[in-house]
Amino acid sequence: MKQPRYQPTTERFLRYVKIPSQGDPKAPKDKRPTTEDQLIIARVLNEELLQLGRQNEIEITSEVLPNGMVLGHVPAAKGFENSKHLCLTAHVDTYPYPNSTPQVTPIVHPAYVEGDINLPANGTIIPAKELAKLVGQRVITSSGDSVLGADDKAGLASIMQAVSKVLSEKTARGPMTILFFPDEEDGRFHAEGLPRELVESWDMFLSVDGGELGEVDSACYSGRTVTFKITGKDAHPGPYGHLIVPAQVIAADLIMRMQAMPTPWNKADHGGYQFPKEVQGEAGAATVTCIPRAFEDSTSLILVEELRTLGAAVASDYEGCKIEVEVKHQYTSTADAIAANPLLMPMLAGALRKAGVTLIESRAEGGTDGAMLNLHFPNVPAPNFGVGAHLYHSWAEFIGEDDLEMGMDAVAEIINAFAYIK
Protein backbone atom coordinates (compact mmCIF):
# COMPACT_ATOMS: atom_id res chain seq x y z
CA MET A 1 0.00 0.00 0.00
CA LYS A 2 1.23 3.47 -0.84
CA GLN A 3 2.34 5.32 2.29
CA PRO A 4 0.78 8.75 2.70
CA ARG A 5 3.37 11.49 2.35
CA TYR A 6 2.33 13.26 5.51
CA GLN A 7 0.57 12.50 8.77
CA PRO A 8 -3.25 12.66 8.42
CA THR A 9 -3.80 16.04 10.08
CA THR A 10 -1.09 17.57 7.91
CA GLU A 11 -2.63 16.06 4.76
CA ARG A 12 -5.91 17.68 5.73
CA PHE A 13 -4.27 20.95 6.75
CA LEU A 14 -2.44 21.26 3.41
CA ARG A 15 -5.72 20.76 1.60
CA TYR A 16 -7.42 23.51 3.62
CA VAL A 17 -4.64 26.10 3.32
CA LYS A 18 -4.81 25.84 -0.47
CA ILE A 19 -8.41 27.11 -0.36
CA PRO A 20 -8.17 30.93 -0.10
CA SER A 21 -10.50 32.20 2.63
CA GLN A 22 -9.61 35.72 3.67
CA GLY A 23 -12.37 37.95 4.96
CA ASP A 24 -12.82 41.55 3.83
CA PRO A 25 -12.63 44.00 6.76
CA LYS A 26 -13.81 46.81 4.45
CA ALA A 27 -17.11 45.08 3.67
CA PRO A 28 -20.29 46.74 4.99
CA LYS A 29 -20.72 46.10 8.73
CA ASP A 30 -23.73 43.79 8.45
CA LYS A 31 -22.38 41.70 5.54
CA ARG A 32 -21.94 38.03 6.48
CA PRO A 33 -19.84 36.39 5.28
CA THR A 34 -17.78 39.24 3.86
CA THR A 35 -16.37 37.14 1.00
CA GLU A 36 -17.51 34.33 -1.32
CA ASP A 37 -14.23 32.50 -0.66
CA GLN A 38 -15.28 31.78 2.89
CA LEU A 39 -18.46 30.14 1.61
CA ILE A 40 -16.37 27.86 -0.59
CA ILE A 41 -14.35 26.45 2.30
CA ALA A 42 -17.52 26.31 4.44
CA ARG A 43 -19.14 24.08 1.81
CA VAL A 44 -16.06 21.83 1.70
CA LEU A 45 -16.11 21.40 5.50
CA ASN A 46 -19.84 20.81 5.52
CA GLU A 47 -19.55 18.11 2.86
CA GLU A 48 -16.61 16.43 4.65
CA LEU A 49 -18.54 16.39 7.92
CA LEU A 50 -21.53 14.74 6.24
CA GLN A 51 -19.17 12.28 4.58
CA LEU A 52 -17.70 11.32 7.98
CA GLY A 53 -21.23 10.43 9.01
CA ARG A 54 -21.77 8.23 5.94
CA GLN A 55 -18.38 6.51 6.27
CA ASN A 56 -19.02 5.65 9.91
CA GLU A 57 -22.76 5.01 9.53
CA ILE A 58 -23.60 7.72 12.03
CA GLU A 59 -26.31 10.28 11.55
CA ILE A 60 -24.32 13.49 11.38
CA THR A 61 -26.31 16.55 10.35
CA SER A 62 -24.62 19.68 9.06
CA GLU A 63 -25.50 22.76 7.06
CA VAL A 64 -24.01 26.00 5.84
CA LEU A 65 -26.12 28.82 7.27
CA PRO A 66 -26.80 31.95 5.16
CA ASN A 67 -24.34 33.87 7.38
CA GLY A 68 -21.54 31.50 6.32
CA MET A 69 -21.37 29.42 9.48
CA VAL A 70 -21.08 25.65 9.28
CA LEU A 71 -23.26 24.15 11.98
CA GLY A 72 -22.93 20.41 12.44
CA HIS A 73 -24.21 17.95 15.00
CA VAL A 74 -22.53 14.64 15.86
CA PRO A 75 -24.72 12.40 18.03
CA ALA A 76 -23.30 10.76 21.15
CA ALA A 77 -21.87 7.26 21.11
CA LYS A 78 -24.12 4.55 22.48
CA GLY A 79 -24.28 4.77 26.25
CA PHE A 80 -23.09 8.41 26.29
CA GLU A 81 -26.40 10.03 25.30
CA ASN A 82 -26.63 11.77 28.67
CA SER A 83 -23.06 13.08 28.61
CA LYS A 84 -22.40 16.77 28.54
CA HIS A 85 -22.71 18.65 25.26
CA LEU A 86 -19.46 19.81 23.70
CA CYS A 87 -19.13 22.53 21.06
CA LEU A 88 -15.87 22.47 19.09
CA THR A 89 -15.18 25.55 17.05
CA ALA A 90 -12.63 27.17 14.73
CA HIS A 91 -12.79 30.03 12.24
CA VAL A 92 -12.56 29.57 8.47
CA ASP A 93 -11.06 32.97 7.63
CA THR A 94 -7.36 33.74 7.58
CA TYR A 95 -5.75 37.04 8.48
CA PRO A 96 -6.43 39.59 5.71
CA TYR A 97 -2.84 40.79 5.34
CA PRO A 98 -2.75 43.59 2.75
CA ASN A 99 -1.17 42.76 -0.62
CA SER A 100 -0.87 39.06 0.09
CA THR A 101 -0.99 36.60 -2.80
CA PRO A 102 -4.52 35.18 -2.35
CA GLN A 103 -3.56 31.63 -3.34
CA VAL A 104 -1.43 30.07 -0.61
CA THR A 105 1.27 27.68 -1.84
CA PRO A 106 2.34 25.73 1.23
CA ILE A 107 5.88 24.38 1.53
CA VAL A 108 6.73 21.42 3.73
CA HIS A 109 10.39 21.77 4.73
CA PRO A 110 12.49 18.76 5.74
CA ALA A 111 12.89 17.97 9.44
CA TYR A 112 14.24 21.14 11.03
CA VAL A 113 17.80 21.09 12.33
CA GLU A 114 19.07 24.63 12.79
CA GLY A 115 19.33 28.12 11.31
CA ASP A 116 16.88 30.53 9.73
CA ILE A 117 14.42 29.35 7.08
CA ASN A 118 14.46 31.54 3.97
CA LEU A 119 11.23 31.46 2.02
CA PRO A 120 11.48 31.76 -1.78
CA ALA A 121 9.14 34.73 -2.26
CA ASN A 122 9.58 38.26 -1.04
CA GLY A 123 12.74 37.62 1.01
CA THR A 124 10.66 36.43 3.98
CA ILE A 125 12.83 34.89 6.69
CA ILE A 126 11.81 32.81 9.71
CA PRO A 127 14.44 33.45 12.38
CA ALA A 128 16.12 30.45 14.02
CA LYS A 129 15.09 31.52 17.51
CA GLU A 130 11.41 31.20 16.57
CA LEU A 131 12.04 27.70 15.22
CA ALA A 132 13.96 26.29 18.19
CA LYS A 133 11.00 24.31 19.53
CA LEU A 134 10.47 22.53 16.22
CA VAL A 135 13.82 20.72 15.96
CA GLY A 136 13.25 17.28 14.43
CA GLN A 137 9.90 17.99 12.82
CA ARG A 138 8.93 19.03 9.33
CA VAL A 139 7.99 22.70 9.18
CA ILE A 140 5.11 23.99 7.07
CA THR A 141 5.21 27.57 5.71
CA SER A 142 3.78 29.62 2.87
CA SER A 143 6.04 30.58 -0.01
CA GLY A 144 6.65 33.92 1.70
CA ASP A 145 4.16 36.26 0.04
CA SER A 146 1.00 35.13 1.80
CA VAL A 147 -0.11 34.25 5.30
CA LEU A 148 -0.01 30.44 5.63
CA GLY A 149 -3.31 30.44 7.50
CA ALA A 150 -2.46 27.99 10.30
CA ASP A 151 -4.59 30.54 12.19
CA ASP A 152 -7.03 28.98 11.96
CA LYS A 153 -6.81 26.12 9.48
CA ALA A 154 -4.82 24.20 12.08
CA GLY A 155 -7.99 24.49 14.18
CA LEU A 156 -10.22 23.30 11.33
CA ALA A 157 -7.89 20.39 10.48
CA SER A 158 -7.42 19.22 14.05
CA ILE A 159 -11.14 19.30 14.83
CA MET A 160 -12.11 17.49 11.61
CA GLN A 161 -9.36 14.88 12.02
CA ALA A 162 -10.15 14.38 15.71
CA VAL A 163 -13.85 13.81 14.91
CA SER A 164 -12.82 11.37 12.19
CA LYS A 165 -10.55 9.58 14.70
CA VAL A 166 -13.09 9.20 17.52
CA LEU A 167 -15.73 7.99 15.06
CA SER A 168 -13.52 5.41 13.34
CA GLU A 169 -11.98 4.19 16.61
CA LYS A 170 -15.44 4.17 18.22
CA THR A 171 -14.20 5.79 21.42
CA ALA A 172 -16.32 7.67 23.95
CA ARG A 173 -18.10 10.82 22.88
CA GLY A 174 -21.05 12.81 24.14
CA PRO A 175 -23.27 14.90 21.85
CA MET A 176 -21.20 17.42 19.89
CA THR A 177 -21.80 20.59 17.94
CA ILE A 178 -19.20 21.42 15.32
CA LEU A 179 -19.18 25.13 14.53
CA PHE A 180 -16.97 26.77 11.91
CA PHE A 181 -17.51 30.46 11.32
CA PRO A 182 -16.26 33.27 9.05
CA ASP A 183 -14.79 36.74 9.59
CA GLU A 184 -13.32 36.13 13.03
CA GLU A 185 -10.20 38.18 12.35
CA ASP A 186 -12.43 41.18 11.93
CA GLY A 187 -14.34 40.46 15.15
CA ARG A 188 -17.56 39.59 13.32
CA PHE A 189 -18.30 36.32 15.11
CA HIS A 190 -22.08 36.47 15.02
CA ALA A 191 -22.75 34.65 18.31
CA GLU A 192 -26.09 36.37 18.81
CA GLY A 193 -27.23 34.89 15.47
CA LEU A 194 -26.89 31.32 16.77
CA PRO A 195 -30.01 29.41 17.90
CA ARG A 196 -30.31 30.39 21.59
CA GLU A 197 -31.57 27.02 22.73
CA LEU A 198 -28.63 25.28 21.10
CA VAL A 199 -25.99 27.55 22.65
CA GLU A 200 -27.59 27.24 26.06
CA SER A 201 -27.34 23.45 25.79
CA TRP A 202 -23.54 23.61 25.43
CA ASP A 203 -21.58 22.60 28.52
CA MET A 204 -18.29 23.73 26.98
CA PHE A 205 -17.43 25.86 23.96
CA LEU A 206 -13.86 24.96 23.03
CA SER A 207 -12.28 27.15 20.39
CA VAL A 208 -9.20 25.67 18.75
CA ASP A 209 -7.43 28.79 17.60
CA GLY A 210 -3.90 30.15 17.46
CA GLY A 211 -1.35 29.94 20.21
CA GLU A 212 1.39 27.54 21.16
CA LEU A 213 0.64 23.81 21.32
CA GLY A 214 -0.90 23.08 24.71
CA GLU A 215 -1.73 26.66 25.57
CA VAL A 216 -5.18 26.90 27.11
CA ASP A 217 -6.59 30.38 27.69
CA SER A 218 -8.75 30.23 30.78
CA ALA A 219 -9.21 34.00 30.83
CA CYS A 220 -8.89 36.92 28.47
CA TYR A 221 -9.55 40.64 28.22
CA SER A 222 -12.89 42.31 28.57
CA GLY A 223 -13.02 44.72 25.65
CA ARG A 224 -14.98 47.90 25.04
CA THR A 225 -14.81 50.57 22.38
CA VAL A 226 -15.13 54.18 23.50
CA THR A 227 -15.72 56.74 20.78
CA PHE A 228 -15.33 60.47 21.47
CA LYS A 229 -17.37 62.52 19.04
CA ILE A 230 -15.92 66.01 19.19
CA THR A 231 -17.88 68.91 17.72
CA GLY A 232 -15.88 72.07 17.11
CA LYS A 233 -16.52 75.03 14.84
CA ASP A 234 -15.07 75.75 11.41
CA ALA A 235 -14.58 79.15 9.73
CA HIS A 236 -12.22 80.76 7.24
CA PRO A 237 -8.84 80.76 9.05
CA GLY A 238 -7.96 84.24 7.69
CA PRO A 239 -10.64 86.80 8.48
CA TYR A 240 -12.62 84.59 10.84
CA GLY A 241 -9.86 82.51 12.44
CA HIS A 242 -10.85 83.73 15.89
CA LEU A 243 -14.17 81.89 15.52
CA ILE A 244 -12.57 78.47 15.02
CA VAL A 245 -13.00 75.86 17.71
CA PRO A 246 -10.53 73.28 16.33
CA ALA A 247 -11.97 69.80 16.95
CA GLN A 248 -8.87 68.12 15.48
CA VAL A 249 -6.60 69.96 17.94
CA ILE A 250 -8.93 69.07 20.79
CA ALA A 251 -8.69 65.43 19.65
CA ALA A 252 -4.89 65.67 19.76
CA ASP A 253 -5.03 67.24 23.23
CA LEU A 254 -7.31 64.47 24.44
CA ILE A 255 -4.89 61.82 23.16
CA MET A 256 -1.90 63.59 24.71
CA ARG A 257 -3.62 63.68 28.10
CA MET A 258 -4.16 59.95 27.77
CA GLN A 259 -0.37 59.54 27.94
CA ALA A 260 -0.66 59.96 31.70
CA MET A 261 -2.73 56.75 31.79
CA PRO A 262 -1.39 53.24 31.17
CA THR A 263 -1.16 52.68 27.40
CA PRO A 264 0.11 49.62 25.49
CA TRP A 265 3.55 51.27 25.19
CA ASN A 266 3.96 52.56 28.72
CA LYS A 267 2.10 50.09 30.92
CA ALA A 268 4.25 48.60 33.66
CA ASP A 269 2.76 45.08 33.68
CA HIS A 270 0.05 43.04 31.99
CA GLY A 271 -2.68 45.11 33.60
CA GLY A 272 -5.29 47.24 31.93
CA TYR A 273 -4.59 50.05 29.50
CA GLN A 274 -6.09 52.76 27.34
CA PHE A 275 -5.36 52.57 23.64
CA PRO A 276 -6.29 55.53 21.43
CA LYS A 277 -6.64 53.36 18.35
CA GLU A 278 -7.76 55.80 15.71
CA VAL A 279 -8.20 59.52 15.20
CA GLN A 280 -9.95 61.39 12.39
CA GLY A 281 -10.98 64.94 12.00
CA GLU A 282 -10.84 68.59 11.07
CA ALA A 283 -11.94 71.83 12.73
CA GLY A 284 -15.68 71.19 12.56
CA ALA A 285 -15.68 67.62 13.84
CA ALA A 286 -13.29 64.93 14.97
CA THR A 287 -13.53 61.45 16.43
CA VAL A 288 -11.13 59.54 18.65
CA THR A 289 -11.71 55.82 19.02
CA CYS A 290 -10.22 54.17 22.09
CA ILE A 291 -10.15 50.54 23.12
CA PRO A 292 -9.70 50.21 26.88
CA ARG A 293 -8.54 46.70 27.77
CA ALA A 294 -8.37 44.83 31.08
CA PHE A 295 -8.70 41.27 32.31
CA GLU A 296 -11.42 42.08 34.83
CA ASP A 297 -14.69 43.52 33.65
CA SER A 298 -14.82 45.77 36.72
CA THR A 299 -11.45 47.28 35.71
CA SER A 300 -12.70 47.70 32.15
CA LEU A 301 -15.64 49.73 33.49
CA ILE A 302 -13.28 51.88 35.58
CA LEU A 303 -11.22 52.57 32.44
CA VAL A 304 -14.39 53.64 30.63
CA GLU A 305 -15.25 56.01 33.50
CA GLU A 306 -11.72 57.49 33.31
CA LEU A 307 -12.32 58.22 29.66
CA ARG A 308 -15.70 59.84 30.34
CA THR A 309 -14.07 62.07 32.97
CA LEU A 310 -11.26 62.92 30.57
CA GLY A 311 -13.76 63.81 27.83
CA ALA A 312 -15.65 66.13 30.17
CA ALA A 313 -12.41 67.79 31.38
CA VAL A 314 -11.16 68.42 27.85
CA ALA A 315 -14.54 69.74 26.68
CA SER A 316 -14.66 72.24 29.56
CA ASP A 317 -11.27 73.67 28.50
CA TYR A 318 -12.51 74.68 25.04
CA GLU A 319 -15.37 77.09 24.83
CA GLY A 320 -17.94 76.13 22.22
CA CYS A 321 -16.75 72.55 22.00
CA LYS A 322 -18.96 69.53 22.65
CA ILE A 323 -17.73 65.99 23.31
CA GLU A 324 -20.08 63.03 23.23
CA VAL A 325 -18.92 59.63 24.44
CA GLU A 326 -20.26 56.37 22.99
CA VAL A 327 -19.44 53.05 24.64
CA LYS A 328 -19.80 49.62 23.03
CA HIS A 329 -19.10 46.34 24.78
CA GLN A 330 -17.21 44.14 22.29
CA TYR A 331 -16.44 41.02 24.30
CA THR A 332 -16.13 39.92 27.88
CA SER A 333 -13.56 37.88 29.81
CA THR A 334 -14.01 34.11 29.73
CA ALA A 335 -12.64 33.78 33.28
CA ASP A 336 -15.88 33.68 35.31
CA ALA A 337 -17.69 30.92 33.42
CA ILE A 338 -14.56 28.74 33.40
CA ALA A 339 -13.94 29.31 37.12
CA ALA A 340 -17.57 28.35 37.82
CA ASN A 341 -16.82 24.90 36.35
CA PRO A 342 -13.82 23.75 38.41
CA LEU A 343 -13.66 20.28 36.81
CA LEU A 344 -12.89 21.66 33.36
CA MET A 345 -9.23 22.65 33.59
CA PRO A 346 -8.14 19.40 35.33
CA MET A 347 -10.10 17.44 32.71
CA LEU A 348 -8.33 19.33 29.91
CA ALA A 349 -4.93 18.83 31.55
CA GLY A 350 -5.56 15.08 31.84
CA ALA A 351 -6.73 14.78 28.23
CA LEU A 352 -3.72 16.72 26.93
CA ARG A 353 -1.34 14.60 29.01
CA LYS A 354 -2.75 11.47 27.33
CA ALA A 355 -1.83 13.01 23.98
CA GLY A 356 1.67 13.82 25.22
CA VAL A 357 0.94 17.54 25.45
CA THR A 358 1.59 19.65 28.53
CA LEU A 359 -1.17 22.11 29.35
CA ILE A 360 0.07 25.67 29.64
CA GLU A 361 -2.65 27.70 31.32
CA SER A 362 -2.64 31.31 30.19
CA ARG A 363 -4.68 34.48 29.97
CA ALA A 364 -5.10 35.76 26.43
CA GLU A 365 -4.13 39.40 26.13
CA GLY A 366 -6.94 39.93 23.69
CA GLY A 367 -10.46 38.69 23.08
CA THR A 368 -10.94 35.01 22.26
CA ASP A 369 -13.87 33.53 20.32
CA GLY A 370 -15.22 32.45 23.69
CA ALA A 371 -15.11 36.07 24.85
CA MET A 372 -17.38 37.05 21.96
CA LEU A 373 -19.71 34.18 22.85
CA ASN A 374 -19.68 35.06 26.57
CA LEU A 375 -20.85 38.60 25.80
CA HIS A 376 -24.21 37.12 24.75
CA PHE A 377 -24.07 33.81 26.64
CA PRO A 378 -22.11 34.47 29.84
CA ASN A 379 -22.65 31.04 31.42
CA VAL A 380 -21.06 28.81 28.78
CA PRO A 381 -17.46 28.00 29.80
CA ALA A 382 -15.34 28.85 26.76
CA PRO A 383 -11.63 28.09 26.95
CA ASN A 384 -9.38 28.45 23.92
CA PHE A 385 -6.89 25.75 22.94
CA GLY A 386 -3.77 26.38 20.85
CA VAL A 387 -2.53 23.78 18.37
CA GLY A 388 0.81 25.28 17.47
CA ALA A 389 0.58 28.16 15.00
CA HIS A 390 3.64 30.42 15.26
CA LEU A 391 4.20 34.00 14.04
CA TYR A 392 0.59 34.15 12.95
CA HIS A 393 -0.72 37.25 11.13
CA SER A 394 2.59 37.45 9.23
CA TRP A 395 4.06 36.02 6.03
CA ALA A 396 6.51 34.08 8.17
CA GLU A 397 3.73 32.11 9.89
CA PHE A 398 4.59 28.43 10.35
CA ILE A 399 3.54 25.23 12.08
CA GLY A 400 5.26 21.88 12.78
CA GLU A 401 3.89 18.61 11.39
CA ASP A 402 4.25 16.71 14.70
CA ASP A 403 2.66 19.57 16.65
CA LEU A 404 -0.34 19.45 14.32
CA GLU A 405 -0.72 15.73 14.90
CA MET A 406 -0.35 16.01 18.68
CA GLY A 407 -2.81 18.93 18.76
CA MET A 408 -5.32 16.76 16.88
CA ASP A 409 -4.71 13.88 19.30
CA ALA A 410 -5.31 16.26 22.19
CA VAL A 411 -8.66 17.34 20.70
CA ALA A 412 -9.64 13.66 20.31
CA GLU A 413 -8.66 12.99 23.95
CA ILE A 414 -10.71 16.00 25.06
CA ILE A 415 -13.76 14.58 23.26
CA ASN A 416 -13.22 11.24 25.06
CA ALA A 417 -12.59 12.77 28.48
CA PHE A 418 -15.52 15.20 28.25
CA ALA A 419 -17.90 12.29 27.65
CA TYR A 420 -17.11 11.04 31.15
CA ILE A 421 -17.47 14.33 32.99
CA LYS A 422 -20.53 14.47 35.22
Ligand SMILES: [Zn+2]
Ligand atom coordinates in the same frame (compact mmCIF):
# COMPACT_ATOMS: atom_id res chain seq x y z
ZN1 LIG B 1 -7.48 32.84 14.96
